[in-house]
Each structure stands twice: as C-alpha cells, then as structure tokens.
Amino acid sequence: MVVMNAYPIAPAEPVEADQGEVAEWLEAFDQIVEEEGPSRAGELLEALTRRARESGVEPPVQLNTPYKNTIPVEQELPYPGDREMESRVEALIRWNAMAMVHRQNKKDSGIGGHLSTYSSLATLLEVGFNHFFHSSYGDQPGDLIYFQGHASPGVYARAFLEGRISEQQVLNFRHETRGEPGLSSYPHPWLMPDFWSFPTVSMGIGPINAIYQARFMRYLENRKLIAETSRKIWAFLGDGETDEPESLGALTVATREKLDNLIFVVNCNLQRLDGPVRGNGKIINELEGAFRGAGWNVIKVIWGTDWDALFARDRSGLLLKRMEESVDGEYQSFKAKGGEYVRKEFFGRYPELLELVADKTDEQLENLHRGGHDPKKIYNAYLRAVEHKGGPTVILAKTVKGYGLGSAQARNATHQEKKLTDEALVAFQRRFNIPVPKEAAKDGVPYRPTEDTPEITYMKQRRKELGGFMPAREKREPKLRAPELEFFSDALGGSRGRAVSTTMGFVSMLRTLMKDPEVGKLVVPIVPDEGRTFGLESAIRQVGIYASQGQLYTPHDQDILLYYREEKDGQILEEGITEAGSMASFAAAGTAYSNYRVATIPFYMYYSMFGFQRVGDLIWAFGDARGKGFLMGGTAGRTTLSGEGLQHCDGHSVVMSSVYPNCVTYDPAFAYEMAIIVQDGLRRMYQNGEGVYYYITMYNEDYAMPEMAKGVEEGVLRGIYKYKPAQGGKAAVQLFGSGPILNEALKAQAILAEKYGVQADVWSVTSYTELRREALAADRWNLLHPAEKENQPYILKALEGTEGPIVAASDYMKIVPDQLSPWLRERLVSLGTDGFGRSDNREYLRKHFEVSAESITAAALSRLSREKKFDAKKAQKALQELNVNPEKMDPAKA
Numbered sequence: 001m002v003v004m005n006a007y008p009i010a011p012a013e014p015v016e017a018d019q020g021e022v023a024e025w026l027e028a029f030d031q032i033v034e035e036e037g038p039s040r041a042g043e044l045l046e047a048l049t050r051r052a053r054e055s056g057v058e059p060p061v062q063l064n065t066p067y068k069n070t071i072p073v074e075q076e077l078p079y080p081g082d083r084e085m086e087s088r089v090e091a092l093i094r095w096n097a098m099a100m101v102h103r104q105n106k107k108d109s110g111i112g113g114h115l116s117t118y119s120s121l122a123t124l125l126e127v128g129f130n131h132f133f134h135s136s137y138g139d140q141p142g143d144l145i146y147f148q149g150h151a152s153p154g155v156y157a158r159a160f161l162e163g164r165i166s167e168q169q170v171l172n173f174r175h176e177t178r179g180e181p182g183l184s185s186y187p188h189p190w191l192m193p194d195f196w197s198f199p200t201v202s203m204g205i206g207p208i209n210a211i212y213q214a215r216f217m218r219y220l221e222n223r224k225l226i227a228e229t230s231r232k233i234w235a236f237l238g239d240g241e242t243d244e245p246e247s248l249g250a251l252t253v254a255t256r257e258k259l260d261n262l263i264f265v266v267n268c269n270l271q272r273l274d275g276p277v278r279g280n281g282k283i284i285n286e287l288e289g290a291f292r293g294a295g296w297n298v299i300k301v302i303w304g305t306d307w308d309a310l311f312a313r314d315r316s317g318l319l320l321k322r323m324e325e326s327v328d329g330e331y332q333s334f335k336a337k338g339g340e341y342v343r344k345e346f347f348g349r350y351p352e353l354l355e356l357v358a359d360k361t362d363e364q365l366e367n368l369h370r371g372g373h374d375p376k377k378i379y380n381a382y383l384r385a386v387e388h389k390g391g392p393t394v395i396l397a398k399t400v401k402g403y404g405l406g407s408a409q410a411r412n413a414t415h416q417e418k419k420l421t422d423e424a425l426v427a428f429q430r431r432f433n434i435p436v437p438k439e440a441a442k443d444g445v446p447y448r449p450t451e452d453t454p455e456i457t458y459m460k461q462r463r464k465e466l467g468g469f470m471p472a473r474e475k476r477e478p479k480l481r482a483p484e485l486e487f488f489s490d491a492l493g494g495s496r497g498r499a500v501s502t503t504m505g506f507v508s509m510l511r512t513l514m515k516d517p518e519v520g521k522l523v524v525p526i527v528p529d530e531g532r533t534f535g536l537e538s539a540i541r542q543v544g545i546y547a548s549q550g551q552l553y554t555p556h557d558q559d560i561l562l563y564y565r566e567e568k569d570g571q572i573l574e575e576g577i578t579e580a581g582s583m584a585s586f587a588a589a590g591t592a593y594s595n596y597r598v599a600t601i602p603f604y605m606y607y608s609m610f611g612f613q614r615v616g617d618l619i620w621a622f623g624d625a626r627g628k629g630f631l632m633g634g635t636a637g638r639t640t641l642s643g644e645g646l647q648h649c650d651g652h653s654v655v656m657s658s659v660y661p662n663c664v665t666y667d668p669a670f671a672y673e674m675a676i677i678v679q680d681g682l683r684r685m686y687q688n689g690e691g692v693y694y695y696i697t698m699y700n701e702d703y704a705m706p707e708m709a710k711g712v713e714e715g716v717l718r719g720i721y722k723y724k725p726a727q728g729g730k731a732a733v734q735l736f737g738s739g740p741i742l743n744e745a746l747k748a749q750a751i752l753a754e755k756y757g758v759q760a761d762v763w764s765v766t767s768y769t770e771l772r773r774e775a776l777a778a779d780r781w782n783l784l785h786p787a788e789k790e791n792q793p794y795i796l797k798a799l800e801g802t803e804g805p806i807v808a809a810s811d812y813m814k815i816v817p818d819q820l821s822p823w824l825r826e827r828l829v830s831l832g833t834d835g836f837g838r839s840d841n842r843e844y845l846r847k848h849f850e851v852s853a854e855s856i857t858a859a860a861l862s863r864l865s866r867e868k869k870f871d872a873k874k875a876q877k878a879l880q881e882l883n884v885n886p887e888k889m890d891p892a893k894a
C-alpha cells in the first residue's frame, strides 16, 4: 500500500502512553534509539519490514512525512548574512519589481507583467543571490540558474540596483521595439543575449531542461571535456507548473544518474493562474510523494521561524494535526482573509490551539511566516541541498502568492494583478518598510539609492564574493575550424552504383567527423532508441554509448563486432524512448559553447514524425536559447517510410520547421548534398558564430548516390540547382524534385521524352524554406527602396531563361513548394503528400499520394495542355496509359 497523503486523511491520533500494546512497542523502540542510536533503530525497522513481508503483511510505504519542516530547529545553522541589511535590499528589489510592472501598466494599459509570482519568490531568490549562486568556480563558469519565467521583474529589479540595467531599460520593460534599450517580458536569451541563458516561461521546459543539463554536465566531466567542479544547476519552478508532464516526467533520470549537482526549488504558493493548484488537497504532499518516490532528496520548508515557538509550546500535538487536516484552499483563505480569520478558523478549531495563541494580536497571527519567506529556513535548506551527495534535491518551499500585495494577496485573481491602487502602493511600502523617497513612493516609480549607500554596497559585495553578477550569459563563443568540404570526400564521390540511403550517407559522414582531430571529440550524437533504425551500430562500436557507471554487465552480444558498448566516457547519448528528454540533451549540448565554453556539436537523430509535432515547444526554446546543432529528421517522407502508416509517415515536418525563425531547413536527395549542407552548417554555426541551427531530413530509401558535379555547391546551399537538363533539346517543362522524389522526377523526365516527345529539365530543390526566405528578403528590400534597381530573388535568377510550367514534387505537403508561388505565379504546379499516411510499400504510396513518376508525368502533360502546348485529348489519354486514375479519391481527404 502506498500512502501518498496529498489529500486529507484522518490524521493519526497522538499516541497516548496508556494504549497498552502499542505503548510497549514504542517504549522499547525509544529505548533503542536512546541507547543504541538512530542507525541501529533504522536497522531494526528494516528487519521488521522484511519479516512483515515474509509473513504476508504488506507494510505501508510512507512517501509523506509530517506537514512541517524537514530540518528540525535544533539542526539549523545560524544565518551567515546581515539579515537586517538583506531585508532592506530585498525590500528595494520588491519595490522596483512592483514599480516596473505597475508603472508600465499605468502608462500603457494592458501591457502586462506579473506582480504576484516574484512577490512569492523574492526571499527564495535573495538567499540564493546573497549566499549560494556562484558565478564562477576558479576559471570555470558558475552555477546555471533556471529562473521562474514570470518572476523576471524581480531579477531585473536586482540587476537595476546592481547598476547593470539602466533606468531607461526599466522604464522600457516590455517596450522592446522602440529603438531604445528595453527589457523583454521573460527570460529570452535571443532578446537579451548577455543576460538570460535559459528560456523558461513556457511551463515545464525549464525543469526538464535543467535535469538533462545536470546530466550533460556530468557527461562533459566524464569525457574530460570540462574539469570537475562543484557547480550546481538550480531550477526554480512554480507549483502549478509541476502539472506539465515535462516538469515531473524525467525525475528518475536525475536519481538514476545520481545528479547531486541538481537542485529544484518549487515555489509552492499554492496557486496558479486561475485559482488554487490543489484546493482540495496539499500540493506539497503530492510533490513530496512524487519526488521521494522517484528517489529525490526532499526538503520541505513549510513554516517560518515564528512558528517554532508555537510548535515547542504545543504539547497536545494538535497544532500539527490542524495543519495536516487543512487543505490548500483553506491555507489560501488564511492568507487572503487576515489575522482575525486565522484565529477563528485555524486556531479556533481546538480550544487548546486558541489558548496557544492567546497572547498574540491578530496582526501577529496574520504575519506568521511561511517557510519560503524566512531567510534562515531557506538558507538551511539550500545548504543541505548543496552538501547533499549521491542524488538530486528538491526544496518544497511554501510561500504566499502576491505576498504583501494587500488586497491581492492570496486571492484567486492575483496572478493577473498588474497594478496597485494608490492605497495599496502606500500599504506595500509600509508593509516592507521600503526605504524609497516620498515622491517615488507616491507615483510607484523605480528607485535606486546612490552607489555609496550601505544597501548597494552590501549587495554588490555579496556578489563580488560569489564571483560576479548573475544572471549573466557569456556571449563569447569558442570558434572552431570547420573541416573543408573535401573532408567528406566519400560522400562527394558517390556510391559507385551501390544502393544506399541518405541516412547511411549521413551516418558515415558522422563517423568520419568523429575522427577529425579538432572537432571529432566535440560531436554529440543523440538518439531516442532509434540507433539501429539509422544504422548507428558501427558508431556505437566506434565511440561507445555514454553510461555514467560504465558497463556493469557483459553484453550478450559481446562476441560480435558491433556489440552494444557502454562506456563511462562514451560519446553517444542513447536516451531511450523520450523525444522530450533527447531534445533537452540537444539543448544542453547545443548551448554548451556558452554555458561551459565548450562548443559541442549535437546531432539529434530521430523519427522525423516525432520531432516538431511532438516536442516543437522545446525546439522553439532551443532557438530562443541560441542553440546550435543539427536536428536530423530520420525516416523522413510520407511515402518513403514504407509500411508504418498514419502515425509514422511524416509529410509535414519541413512545413513546421519553416516557422522556426532561426532554423535552417534542408530536404536533400543525395549524400553529396548532405555533405555540402553539413559542412556549411559547421562553418556557419561554429566557425562564423551565426545564431542558427539546422533541420535536415534523412530518408531510408536505398539508391545509387551520384558523384557531386562541379559547381553545384552554391545551388545546394541556396536551395535549388539544375540537376539534369533536358537531353533532347530545349525543355518545355521544368521538374522540381526533393529527397527520393527527385528520382521520380528523373523517371518522369525520361517518360516525357521517350513516350510523349516532351523535353524537361530536372532540378534538385534542397530547400524551399531557404529559397522563400531569401526571396522575401529581396522583395522587402525592393519595397523599401523604390528608387533603386530591383534585386532579383535567387529562385528567379536560377530559373532565368527557362520555359514552361514547373511541376514541383516532394515527399512533403504541397504547401512546401507552394511557398514559392508568389514568385512563380502561373508556372507552379505542386505535387505533395497531403493527407493522413497509409501502410504500404513505396510504389503504392507514391501512387496513392500522386507523387510517382507517372503522376509527375501526367501533371506535366495536363498542365502543358491547359497552356495549349500539348493536345488535351492526348493528355487525357496519357493519364490512362500512365495508369493515373482521374476519378480516384483525393488523398488529402482520404
């Protein structure tokens, strides 16, 4: 039986000494603890549990501890800082965070911002900033901190007081596009590259990225790419945020990998946006059960120091009982409705408790602190977390949402509160005793005391001792020298008639790259349990799979060459079946150039169907984080991946990738195209430091890979080049092909010439996305420079002098070639794989989706006939000859 006490259960009655048998057992136990020590007592309990199991008794699994602080008062260490000074600094930060949001909403109604998240988080962050967050470890970079996104005003306010953010920036909070320095709403490295490192505001993304970041730090250490340090990864998350599957979905990774470099702090203010997180239960208990069940070290910080005396005086056990029987909905009311209410409804339940607080005023009861607002409790929890060995720690800190925001405190609507009334402003100032001058207080404007004041001196001194200001993202990038294109000569030379796939071509390039003396060791292959699908066995043999414990068993296939090889310094991240986790590894590796000063080069190979559509938001955050690397969409193409059907056959990932602003997409047909693209990607990202990353499709259809023709490089990179001109005179029609469908276009070229006397040029289109982007940029320039000579988009330059309609076919949706329709107007006929996939072989699938050589031929003839360049009746007859059924159901709707 698992007891997870998230919802109220009748609390156990305090055990009275005279309960006979129970009392005797307890007495014996107490004696053991006293005389032989806690560890002996623990052994006895374990033995008892074992015996119970042997006798068929199922002992209860206790995942919850009593609803009080994990660290007993007597074990607390004194606070090392100047409490009075820190509280003044915190008050100033609170003020500026509030003023930033309040003022902006007064000025620009509805511009938004959040007051109540930071108000609950302030002390949790301040204790970290003053005593824990190292910005460096010797010559190594410092801790990595994932800030709760909605608390950004507080982080900005601190930086403002430190003098790192100007008043103008503060006044331009959420005004980013006015030609003046401003501040982005949330943590966005794309927008503030020397400040934020981690995008966190899409809930759940911070926590999962933090877990894999901690794991990746160990990977770098074990592979000797960075020195071992006591660096920590801190992730601050909301209690509501834990409902996202990404937040808790990877908890066991952290225990399995013994990540004692990882600390989660959950800001348990009991509320999310609409209302309570668990009105009818207790979020802290639920999370305690989940984290402890996953093997984490759990530290609860529930009650502040002012409760200690009450606990000490309460002999009845009723105080804890009352706490345990209250649900979060009630705890919210206790903070929303004031001291009188607390006396009546909380303490008033039992006369003994009323008596316990008889000497306290209502105001004192109202201000009894929760642990997450008590620096000493927080300090002790952080210290334990930092010192904990062998696994990750979570701190569950109970706080008040909208803490100190007067009538907004702990109200359901507080998340959306954006400005305070004049009275609330005054109350806020008084509540925190904020040392702001009168005028600033009245108008709620930002305020920074002069440099020489004790507050500013103190906060700067603290940061100096911890290595410098935070957050601060390193913009400097270690630059690599990309290998020359000739390095991939195998791919450039073609397969000499051997049938291979672009996936095989890529894997062989990857293996070559891992042998490069400069960049080889920096390559990080990542795969979610699809290594065999992509033919990675040889790479596994070459560099091994990373396993922090090495290989504790003899693999059953050890006697074959390509055995399953795990190594402590293995290079491949074999993630198991988790696209989200793999993407989080990709993010850690893709930003290591900034976080670790090591420019690792991740290649994440996955089932293309389970990429953008499954983990698109993580990819979006990757772009924001200025990640670099290669997303390799394997088993690409709706008709090329045969047999797998509707849930696997991808005909749209390149549509989705096109909406990611800094993602460069390619859909290559041949191994040499792949080589040109990968080489150029390495050059652009790692040699030139461009802020882009790549999405490249790779297919599993085997065919002969041609040798690279001279001079095609530019076309491959820009997105189009003529692959095979018409053989019998000037072409009357142009055929575009991408991926394996290029072969269908080539077949169509032959059929058109041989059967119908129609000449066609065949073009390889490697990227409609890049062609469109370039054309849009050219058009925009033309629009903005009406008096200057027009720039011609590359697609038009490439097609100059060509004639006739264009039939563009790919293994992706029609909207992919359609991206070029503004420039190709009447010429373009798109063929593609719109509609749900099917299970069948390639031949039938291409027929079904109308992207076969016959369909391309038919489309060309049909279109030529509409243009009066081919006899319409003959075209209709040709369809019959080609076995193209004009009455077949539209695959887009099938």
Ligand SMILES: Cc1ncc(C[n+]2csc(CCOP(=O)(O)OP(=O)(O)O)c2C)c(N)n1
Pocket (backbone or CB within 6 Å): 116, 117, 120, 148, 150, 201, 202, 203, 204, 237, 238, 239, 240, 241, 242, 267, 269, 271, 272, 273, 277, 401, 415
């Ligand atoms: C994926 C995602 N869904 C929804 C939101 C909108 N949202 C922003 S804050 C918030 C509530 C957050 O509650 P909690 O995590 O408890 O943080 P708190 O502000 O209470 O500290 C929501 C729903 C979001 N940012 N990301």
Ligand SMILES: [Mg+2]
Pocket (backbone or CB within 6 Å): 238, 239, 240, 267, 268, 269, 270, 271, 272, 277, 401
């Ligand atoms: Mg919350």
